[in-house]
Amino acid sequence: MSTIVVVDDDADILGLLEYKLTAAGHQVTAEADGEAGLAAIHEVKPDLVVLDWMMPRMTGIEVCLELRKDPELADVPVLFLTAKAQESDVQRGFAAGGNDYVVKPFSPRELSARIDALLARTR
Amino acid sequence: MSTAQVLVIVAITNMALIIGLAVATALVKVRRERKAKARTLELGMLRPILLSYLATWEEGNARDLGETLIKHRSRATSFEEVVAGLLPKLRGADRSVLVDILRRRGTVTKACADTKSWRTVRRYQAVELLGSAGVLEGTPFVAKLLDDSNADVRLAAVRALGRIGGLEAATALLEHLDRDDAKIPPHPVTMALLRIGTDGTEPLLIGLTADRVNVRTIAAEVLGVLGIFSAAPYLENRLSSDLHASVRVGAAHALGRLGMPSSIPVLQQSVAREQDVEVLTASCTALGRIADPSTIPTLQGALGHQSPTVRLAAALAMILMGNVGMTRLRLVAQQDALGGDAAREILARYTISVGAESALKA
Amino acid sequence: MHDFLVDFVNGFNSVVIIYFLILNSFYLGLVLIAAWTTRRTTRMPAETALEDLFANPLTPGVSVLVPAYNEEKSIVSSVHAVLALRYPLMEIVIAEDGSTDNTFEVLRKEFDLIPSNRIPAGVINTVGAVNSVHVARDGRLVVIRKDNARRRGDALNVALEYARHPLVCMIDADSVLERDALLHVVRPFVDDPDRVAASGGAIRPINGCPTDRGVIMDKRAPKGWAPRIQVVEYLRSFLLGRVGWSSFNSLMIISGAFGLFRRDLVQEIGGLTPESLAEDADLVNGLHQRMREEKRDYRIVFVPHPVCWTEVPENLKILSRQRRRWSHGLLQVLWRFRRMMANPRYGRVGMLVLPYYLIFELLSPVVEILGLIAVVAGFALGMLNTTAAVLYLLAALGYGVLLSIVAIVVDDMTYKTYRRWSDLAVLVMAAFVENLGFRQLHAFWRLRGLWSGLRGSNAAWGEMPRVGFTAAKATA
Numbered sequence: 001m002s003t004i005v006v007v008d009d010d011a012d013i014l015g016l017l018e019y020k021l022t023a024a025g026h027q028v029t030a031e032a033d034g035e036a037g038l039a040a041i042h043e044v045k046p047d048l049v050v051l052d053w054m055m056p057r058m059t060g061i062e063v064c065l066e067l068r069k070d071p072e073l074a075d076v077p078v079l080f081l082t083a084k085a086q087e088s089d090v091q092r093g094f095a096a097g098g099n100d101y102v103v104k105p106f107s108p109r110e111l112s113a114r115i116d117a118l119l120a121r122t123r
Numbered sequence: 124m125s126t127a128q129v130l131v132i133v134a135i136t137n138m139a140l141i142i143g144l145a146v147a148t149a150l151v152k153v154r155r156e157r158k159a160k161a162r163t164l165e166l167g168m169l170r171p172i173l174l175s176y177l178a179t180w181e182e183g184n185a186r187d188l189g190e191t192l193i194k195h196r197s198r199a200t201s202f203e204e205v206v207a208g209l210l211p212k213l214r215g216a217d218r219s220v221l222v223d224i225l226r227r228r229g230t231v232t233k234a235c236a237d238t239k240s241w242r243t244v245r246r247y248q249a250v251e252l253l254g255s256a257g258v259l260e261g262t263p264f265v266a267k268l269l270d271d272s273n274a275d276v277r278l279a280a281v282r283a284l285g286r287i288g289g290l291e292a293a294t295a296l297l298e299h300l301d302r303d304d305a306k307i308p309p310h311p312v313t314m315a316l317l318r319i320g321t322d323g324t325e326p327l328l329i330g331l332t333a334d335r336v337n338v339r340t341i342a343a344e345v346l347g348v349l350g351i352f353s354a355a356p357y358l359e360n361r362l363s364s365d366l367h368a369s370v371r372v373g374a375a376h377a378l379g380r381l382g383m384p385s386s387i388p389v390l391q392q393s394v395a396r397e398q399d400v401e402v403l404t405a406s407c408t409a410l411g412r413i414a415d416p417s418t419i420p421t422l423q424g425a426l427g428h429q430s431p432t433v434r435l436a437a438a439l440a441m442i443l444m445g446n447v448g449m450t451r452l453r454l455v456a457q458q459d460a461l462g463g464d465a466a467r468e469i470l471a472r473y474t475i476s477v478g479a480e481s482a483l484k485a
Numbered sequence: 486m487h488d489f490l491v492d493f494v495n496g497f498n499s500v501v502i503i504y505f506l507i508l509n510s511f512y513l514g515l516v517l518i519a520a521w522t523t524r525r526t527t528r529m530p531a532e533t534a535l536e537d538l539f540a541n542p543l544t545p546g547v548s549v550l551v552p553a554y555n556e557e558k559s560i561v562s563s564v565h566a567v568l569a570l571r572y573p574l575m576e577i578v579i580a581e582d583g584s585t586d587n588t589f590e591v592l593r594k595e596f597d598l599i600p601s602n603r604i605p606a607g608v609i610n611t612v613g614a615v616n617s618v619h620v621a622r623d624g625r626l627v628v629i630r631k632d633n634a635r636r637r638g639d640a641l642n643v644a645l646e647y648a649r650h651p652l653v654c655m656i657d658a659d660s661v662l663e664r665d666a667l668l669h670v671v672r673p674f675v676d677d678p679d680r681v682a683a684s685g686g687a688i689r690p691i692n693g694c695p696t697d698r699g700v701i702m703d704k705r706a707p708k709g710w711a712p713r714i715q716v717v718e719y720l721r722s723f724l725l726g727r728v729g730w731s732s733f734n735s736l737m738i739i740s741g742a743f744g745l746f747r748r749d750l751v752q753e754i755g756g757l758t759p760e761s762l763a764e765d766a767d768l769v770n771g772l773h774q775r776m777r778e779e780k781r782d783y784r785i786v787f788v789p790h791p792v793c794w795t796e797v798p799e800n801l802k803i804l805s806r807q808r809r810r811w812s813h814g815l816l817q818v819l820w821r822f823r824r825m826m827a828n829p830r831y832g833r834v835g836m837l838v839l840p841y842y843l844i845f846e847l848l849s850p851v852v853e854i855l856g857l858i859a860v861v862a863g864f865a866l867g868m869l870n871t872t873a874a875v876l877y878l879l880a881a882l883g884y885g886v887l888l889s890i891v892a893i894v895v896d897d898m899t900y901k902t903y904r905r906w907s908d909l910a911v912l913v914m915a916a917f918v919e920n921l922g923f924r925q926l927h928a929f930w931r932l933r934g935l936w937s938g939l940r941g942s943n944a945a946w947g948e949m950p951r952v953g954f955t956a957a958k959a960t961a
Contacts, residue, residue, distance in 0.1 A: 022178070108213065278676055279533070310543065317541065
């Protein structure tokens with residue numbers, strides 16, 4: 001059982017991921033904007049973060065960069081889940097410290113598989 | 124009637140209208156707020172069921188949830204509304220599961236029937252739903268609406284065909300565009316074809332030799348973006364022999380994207396002989412994408428062209444050839460002749476050696 | 486003699502009343518058309534269209550033109566706000582207009598500017614000399630340093646000369662745009678590429694709306710009465726007026742605060758007119774004139790979806806200056822395009838729109854003030870029929886209130902902008918206040934603007950103190 005923080009300003013996706021990951025046995029914290037997400041990450045110290053990119057207040061890229069500055073959180077796997085699909089965007093996501101990058105529209109099944117793989121790797 | 128009497132009538136009507144409007148609006152607002160509350164309540168009940176279903180259907184013990192969703196009778200809100208928000212964001216098995224529920228509720232059949240409604244808004248909404256659901260059986264109904272009397276409905280039909288996908292959809296789009304009385308604009312069609320992807324290869328290849336310039340251009344651009352290598356010889360043919368510049372531009376773009384060395388001779392010929400500035404620029408850019416140093420001399424020739432856009436494109440292409448190109452470019456940059464300016468600007472922008480791909484972003 | 490005066494005063498009053506009845510009835514017609522169009526458009530949501538527009542690699546690029554004069558404090562955040570807009574392909578072209586502060590330095594540092602050899606298109610004559618051209622290393626920004634020519638239009642023209650994309654967007658530096666704003670206004674071009682020449686978005690006052698880093702958090706009615714009245718005005722004229730005009734291709738103004746144009750067409754008509762005080766109206770009419778003279782099939786479209794929020798004057802003093810400038814500008818525009826007036830060659834624009842603007846917009850303050858004087862004089866001289874006076878108030882002014890309320894209602898039904906009952910109530914009150922006192926004051930300001938226009942329209946430019954871009958930022 002792992003703790004996961006999900007940050008996405010889309011209520012539908014946020015709800016879907018919360019349900020799905022909880023049903024899979026994880027402990028999920030869901031936040032709807034970058035700032036709140038970062039605060040939650042600092043508080044919860046999760047095993048994995050699912051991060052949207054385009055959000056109000058603070059973008060996913062900014063959150064990830066902030067994360068990586070904190071020595072305690074520098075190793076937390078980050079999975080980007082975003083509609084930004086250009087090659088350059090993917091590059092930027094990884095450059096900011098992301099561990100995986102899934103483009104929207106996405107397959108929840110595939111996402112689960114990727115999350116499981118990331119969690120397995122860091123155990 | 125005297126002026127005074129007219130004025131009295133006008134004034135009273137005026138006051139009555141103002142008061143009437145205010146009261147009517149207030150009533151409507153109250154009713155709407157009540158409906159919104161009921162809607163939120165119903166949504167609050169539906170969403171968890173839906174999300175739970177999506178979370179657990181794979182395990183196989185979600186049948187009850189599924190049945191609830193299928194049998195749900197909408198009151199304040201519609202199940203379709205809830206699903207409509209989710210569908211465009213998902214892919215894969217989970218999405219098929221949702222669409223399946225819609226089918227079993229009869230939504231899809233109803234939407235197909237609604238495409239024939241006399242009410243514009245209903246036709247529009249039906250088309251959007253069929254597009255979101257992406258159900259192949261909707262293709263003929265949606266394709267019919269490419270001829271709709273309302274422009275917004277026609278555009279929605281184009282977008283929906285893109286989301287539904289499949290060979291039929293691509294054929295319908297290109298066939299429709301290839302008519303004298305085509306009522307759909309090229310740009311949304313391009314996007315739809317891009318969404319359909321390689322399923323549309325056949326109609327796209329046919330489109331390369333269509334009668335209308337529009338169609339040929341779009342076909343060329345889309346084939347390039349989709350990366351359909353088998354199209355290369357046909358595109359080369361278009362670049363060298365099509366009479367219309369826009370088609371040649373499309374072909375050059377596509378050949379650049381496909382990046383096949385076999386296209387080099389045709390592209391070089393284009394750079395050497397073309398009169399049209401746009402085609403020239405596109406061909407230079409294409410050579411840059413293929414990045415074969417043997418093309419440097421040709422590009423250097425283009426560096427001296429009178430159009431600044433061509434010079435810039437040639438310089439950019441040269442820098443993508445790596446060290447050989449850059450050295451040559453630096454030589455040109457030191458001269459005052461035509462081409463020096465382009466060389467200098469490109470060199471200034473890319474003095475830090477960047478990967479070829481990100482350089483092309485410019 | 487006395488009888489004659491009485492007849493004259495009463496007759497004059499009748500004329501005034503009829504004038505306002507015609508004006509308001511015509512406006513009501515426009516409003517009803519607009520209400521119908523707007524409701525229909527919102528029941529056909531745009532999400533998938535905007536989605537496709539954003540994802541399409543062939544979506545036309547937009548060059549955002551920004552004239553900048555002494556904006557060192559705000560220019561960086563303004564540029565970032567535009568860069569944050571959701572649009573796949575854009576560049577920002579800044580014409581740094583001979584600033585005396587550190588505007589350029591600030592830009593250079595923030596965006597890593599290097600010298601560029603980009604050359605101008607060479608199509609439009611510009612006044613202020615261009616000194617140097619710079620690009621950001623990642624190509625998103627182009628900055629042109631030029632000499633100040635005391636005209637915003639000249640800076641825009643210079644920016645236009647260096648723009649690269651097929652569509653150019655003109656914005657006020659301090660407008661707040663919604664994230665999908667560009668997608669909304671580009672859509673008409675993409676859906677009808679052969680005909681659409683320009684598109685404009687709806688402007689709303691941002692006063693009173695809490696914002697956080699350039700994003701509007703909540704839509705509230707402003708606190709002062711001056712901005713409240715302007716909210717109602719903007720609803721009436723943008724939401725309804727312009728949608729109505731646009732529906733029969735007679736849009737005369739695309740606000741300088743947010744407009745999108747085809748670059749090639751703007752270049753064809755020689756760019757903007759730098760001397761104009763209403764360069765936005767000037768540009769649109771220039772397009773109308775050229776298109777109609779060449780008998781080209783075209784459309785100038787208004788996008789009703791609220792996309793642009795701008796700061797409006799908070800106090801009457803600055804508001805008065807703005808309105809005077811608008812009146813002056815309108816006179817200039819009508820004078821410059823007088824050839825089109827009542828000329829069937831120019832279709833609806835010549836036969837309907839320009840005469841309307843002349844009679845019912847430019848000259849309405851004249852009628853209003855004279856009517857007021859006549860009523861007051863009539864009272865004073867005891868010649869006036871009290872009933873008629875009261876009825877004049879009800880008919881002319883009450884009708885005005887009705888229109889404003891319709892505007893508020895339509896906005897509420899369609900966009901639900903102001904959620905709270907209290908905000909709506911405040912706006913309704915503003916509609917009343919607008920007609921009792923503000924309107925007359927407004928007419929007086931416009932009269933002054935008209936007068937300075939008549940005096941100054943042939944005189945040198947230097948006479949009118951350039952209120953310029955700073956006026957838009959006017960807060961107390």
